[in-house]
Amino acid sequence: MSARREDPLRWWEGAGARPADRGPARLPVFGADPVPDGAPDPAADPAGSGPPPPSPDHAGAPRLYGPAADRDVAALHARLRALGPVAPVLLEGDVPAWFVSGVRELRQVMGRSAWFSRDHRRWNLRDRIGPDHPVLAHALWAPPVLLGEDGADRADAIGDALAAVEGIDLRDLSRRVAGRRVDGFAAAGSADLVADYARHVPARVLARLCGAREVPPGELLAAAGTGPGAAAARGRLHGRLTELVRDRRRLPRADDPASLLAARRAAPEEVAQDLLLVLVFGQAAVADWIAVTLRLALADDGPARSLAAGRTTVPQALEEALWRDTPARNAVGRWAVQDCDLGGRRIRRGDLLVLGLAAAGAGAQPAGRERPRVFFGHGERGCPHPVPRVAAAIAAAAVEVVLERLPDLHAVPPLPARRSSPWAGGPDRLPVAFTPRP
Amino acid sequence: MSTDSTDRIRISPHPAHQALIALLASAVLVAPAWSWSVAAVGQGDRPLVAAVTGALGTALCAAVAVAAHRAAAVRVVRDGRVRARAADDTLEHEAALLADHLLPALADGVRSGRTVREVLAAHPPVRHAALDRLLRAAGGELDLAARRAEHARALIARCERRITELDRAWLPPLTARIRTDRCAAAEAADPPPAPTGHLPLDDALASLRDHVRSELLAAARRTDTVLAATASCGARLSAGLETAAEHLRVLRETHGDRPEVREDLVEAGRVLARTVRTADTLVTLAGGGTGRRDPLTVPLPDVLRRAARRVGARTRVRARGAEGVEVLGQAAEPLARVLAELLDNAAAFSGPDAEVSVRVEGDEEGIVLHVEDGGPGMRRREREAARARVDSPGGLEVVDGDRTGLAVVGLIAARHRFGVDFGTSPQGGLSVGVLVPRTLVAASGPVPERAGLAS
Numbered sequence: 067m068s069a070r071r072e073d074p075l076r077w078w079e080g081a082g083a084r085p086a087d088r089g090p091a092r093l094p095v096f097g098a099d100p101v102p103d104g105a106p107d108p109a110a111d112p113a114g115s116g117p118p119p120p121s122p123d124h125a126g127a128p129r130l131y132g133p134a135a136d137r138d139v140a141a142l143h144a145r146l147r148a149l150g151p152v153a154p155v156l157l158e159g160d161v162p163a164w165f166v167s168g169v170r171e172l173r174q175v176m177g178r179s180a181w182f183s184r185d186h187r188r189w190n191l192r193d194r195i196g197p198d199h200p201v202l203a204h205a206l207w208a209p210p211v212l213l214g215e216d217g218a219d220r221a222d223a224i225g226d227a228l229a230a231v232e233g234i235d236l237r238d239l240s241r242r243v244a245g246r247r248v249d250g251f252a253a254a255g256s257a258d259l260v261a262d263y264a265r266h267v268p269a270r271v272l273a274r275l276c277g278a279r280e281v282p283p284g285e286l287l288a289a290a291g292t293g294p295g296a297a298a299a300r301g302r303l304h305g306r307l308t309e310l311v312r313d314r315r316r317l318p319r320a321d322d323p324a325s326l327l328a329a330r331r332a333a334p335e336e337v338a339q340d341l342l343l344v345l346v347f348g349q350a351a352v353a354d355w356i357a358v359t360l361r362l363a364l365a366d367d368g369p370a371r372s373l374a375a376g377r378t379t380v381p382q383a384l385e386e387a388l389w390r391d392t393p394a395r396n397a398v399g400r401w402a403v404q405d406c407d408l409g410g411r412r413i414r415r416g417d418l419l420v421l422g423l424a425a426a427g428a429g430a431q432p433a434g435r436e437r438p439r440v441f442f443g444h445g446e447r448g449c450p451h452p453v454p455r456v457a458a459a460i461a462a463a464a465v466e467v468v469l470e471r472l473p474d475l476h477a478v479p480p481l482p483a484r485r486s487s488p489w490a491g492g493p494d495r496l497p498v499a500f501t502p503r504p
Numbered sequence: 505m506s507t508d509s510t511d512r513i514r515i516s517p518h519p520a521h522q523a524l525i526a527l528l529a530s531a532v533l534v535a536p537a538w539s540w541s542v543a544a545v546g547q548g549d550r551p552l553v554a555a556v557t558g559a560l561g562t563a564l565c566a567a568v569a570v571a572a573h574r575a576a577a578v579r580v581v582r583d584g585r586v587r588a589r590a591a592d593d594t595l596e597h598e599a600a601l602l603a604d605h606l607l608p609a610l611a612d613g614v615r616s617g618r619t620v621r622e623v624l625a626a627h628p629p630v631r632h633a634a635l636d637r638l639l640r641a642a643g644g645e646l647d648l649a650a651r652r653a654e655h656a657r658a659l660i661a662r663c664e665r666r667i668t669e670l671d672r673a674w675l676p677p678l679t680a681r682i683r684t685d686r687c688a689a690a691e692a693a694d695p696p697p698a699p700t701g702h703l704p705l706d707d708a709l710a711s712l713r714d715h716v717r718s719e720l721l722a723a724a725r726r727t728d729t730v731l732a733a734t735a736s737c738g739a740r741l742s743a744g745l746e747t748a749a750e751h752l753r754v755l756r757e758t759h760g761d762r763p764e765v766r767e768d769l770v771e772a773g774r775v776l777a778r779t780v781r782t783a784d785t786l787v788t789l790a791g792g793g794t795g796r797r798d799p800l801t802v803p804l805p806d807v808l809r810r811a812a813r814r815v816g817a818r819t820r821v822r823a824r825g826a827e828g829v830e831v832l833g834q835a836a837e838p839l840a841r842v843l844a845e846l847l848d849n850a851a852a853f854s855g856p857d858a859e860v861s862v863r864v865e866g867d868e869e870g871i872v873l874h875v876e877d878g879g880p881g882m883r884r885r886e887r888e889a890a891r892a893r894v895d896s897p898g899g900l901e902v903v904d905g906d907r908t909g910l911a912v913v914g915l916i917a918a919r920h921r922f923g924v925d926f927g928t929s930p931q932g933g934l935s936v937g938v939l940v941p942r943t944l945v946a947a948s949g950p951v952p953e954r955a956g957l958a959s
């Protein structure tokens with residue numbers, strides 16, 4: 067069903083970048099397609115009859131944007147939670163959506179891809195939304211690479227390739243990379259653990275796993291970033307990775323994820339695309355995870371004291387950080403495939419659901435109770451096994467190494483606020499000081 | 505009959521030639537005689553005389569020719585016999601020479617590395633053609649065999665060299681590299697084989713090398729996996745026990761004054777503290793870290809209390825000279841763990857209620873904590889063994905059963921550059937000195953008078 071697929075090779079360039087050779091997609095990338103809007107597509111077009119009138123549920127609903135939201139995301143989450151496990155919310159431009167913060171409801175939404183699609187072309191408000199609406203940037207955070215017919219297969223291929231890396235090798239590699247990063251700033255006596263450390267470690271480790279060790283770190287970080295040059299950097303990186311895949315087809319290596327992915331029967335460009343996905347999304351997600359965990363460890367409150375007193379291990383702290391301050395705070399999203407009831411609300415076909423992961427985590431406090439995991443997605447369209455394990459191994463190594471190597475590491479007060487965006491991300495910066503070590 | 509060379513090569517005339525020559529010679533003699541006799545007789549007798557003498561002459565010529573033929577034939581036979589006898593003698597002689605001298609000389613010569621030509625040049629030539637051919641053929645074979653043997657020897661030498669190289673120059677650095685940095689060892693490729701000629705042996709050795717390498721790496725990876733899993737489980741165990749201990753502390757604060765539970769609460773705390781130490785030991789021996797972190801500086805009495813609490817013998821420890829001393833936060837936890845192991849040992853070896861003392865001294869190198877007991881002390885060999893265990897500590901893979909205390913002390917001391925020494929305490933028991941280097945001391949505090957304590 068090619069009509070439902072965007073060009074998976076160009077997703078990072080945003081709207082309207084679909085080359086003609088990818089088949090007759092009638093509703094390809096949101097909003098900027100030359101194909102007339104009225105073209106019916108029973109699979110993708112939810113109603114076929116224009117936008118529905120604003121739901122009365124959303125009158126006076128909390129806004130998930132604006133200065134109030136940026137100032138205190140936690141308070142906003144609390145307010146939304148108070149409205150129930152599924153609450154009406156307004157996104158930028160007062161676009162109505164549903165905010166899902168109940169763990170049970172989240173699992174339902176994430177677990178049933180037949181009911182709740184990741185495909186934003188199902189949105190019943192798509193005509194009202196311009197191609198550069200900020201919500202779409204968040205929607206693109208969920209890689210549309212995995213949306214197509216073979217999305218699950220491709221996700222499995224990524225999982226299989228990463229599963230080839232032995233746990234101990236991944237741990238050693240991560241610790242080595244982390245150690246080298248610490249060496250880089252240990253003599254200075256101060257560092258920004260986000261810019262100097264948390265972003266570098268996963269970038270280097272994932273690049274090594276993907277066989278792209280010769281790619282300069284700066285280029286990886288640029289590709290994983292959100293800066294103005296990110297799309298161009300991704301394009302360059304994709305070119306390099308395509309070359310890499312061709313090389314690996316000629317000369318496969320044992321136990322090498324890149325070789326395993328390259329062995330798939332697909333165009334090198336497509337395999338490179340999957341590698342890029344691992345590098346870019348993996349780097350961003352793990353970097354944020356490391357940053358929020360280090361922030362948790364260096365704060366002067368309960369979890370930090372528990373870690374310092376040896377009552378919590380680093381892997382437990384990583385888990386705790388997800389519950390307290392998950393990097394992927396709210397994910398856009400899922401779109402209802404049909405009318406349904408969820409958490410006591412009537413959801414209409416094509417409605418947007420925002421996954422309130424952070425709010426769900428906060429709602430599941432305090433720790434110690436059994437808490438279902440929702441942060442890596444759920445169901446067949448979740449983060450493919452063993453990617454969460456790989457991410458956890460890299461993050462644990464990074465956190466352990468810096469705490470071990472710089473035992474008197476302490477945050478330079480004031481501890482930076484959490485990133486203001488209600489959407490994603492760990493802290494932007496985490497300045498620390500320590501005794502310089504030659 | 506002479507056997508000289510002229511005779512040997514002279515060919516006896518053919519009997520038919522001899523007969524012809526005799527016939528012609530006799531005809532030359534007979535023909536004038538016949539002519540004369542015919543001329544001598546009268547005209548009338550001439551036909552008769554011519555006929556008769558002609559017949560006689562012809563007969564004579566024939567007889568002479570026949571005689572010559574026979575004589576020549578006999579000579580041919582005789583010559584042949586003589587020659588055959590001579591050849592027999594040569595053959596016998598030269599065969600003996602061949603068997604008794606030449607072939608052994610050839611074999612010896614070839615074996616000692618000379619060529620067949622050199623050996624043969626040193627001996628008289630063999631005249632008998634067939635024997636000569638035989639000799640040369642045998643020599644050729646010997647030469648070939650010698651060359652093959654030489655080649656095989658070179659090959660064996662090369663094998664030995666390559667194997668020695670593997671054994672001495674390849675394996676030790678590889679195992680060392682795997683031990684220090686397994687990942688780097690796994691990534692480093694072997695150098696390509698020497699360019700001087702490629703042998704099937706090289707393929708076999710390369711395959712052997714790859715196999716050994718991958719097996720070594722796999723074994724190291726298994727060890728590392730076991731150690732990492734142990735460290736991780738130990739850390740979880742330790743964290744869980746610490747959490748339980750924290751709950752117990754709260755319980756003691758709220759219910760510690762109730763006599764019916766106080767004893768049990770205290771005992772449970774003691775058991776938990778000790779078990780935390782065991783879990784930490786597991787983590788340390790498995791190469792992990794406990795993850796505990798301290799403030800920038802920690803007063804030494806706090807460190808001592810922490811150590812004593814982990815032994816569950818807080819009341820038996822007397823510290824002197826610790827007041828006012830502060831260590832850096834990064835040294836507090838390792839020092840507490842070293843002290844806990846030493847206090848546990850001291851408490852175990854002195855009497856059930858005997859006091860264990862920790863005497864703190866300032867030093868230009870740092871501070872020294874002497875853990876002293878009134879136990880039996882250590883004999884020289886015990887002390888040497890203890891020192892060896894501390895000086896070259898090993899992890900779980902080399903630890904000696906239950907005796908983990910000194911291994912932990914050694915590992916932590918090595919990691920944090922503490923010095924550890926064993927001596928005799930004033931009470932005659934064991935005294936273990938722990939030197940905390942100055943770089944880890946935040947405040948030295950009032951240093952006690954050395955003389956006052958040494959007496």
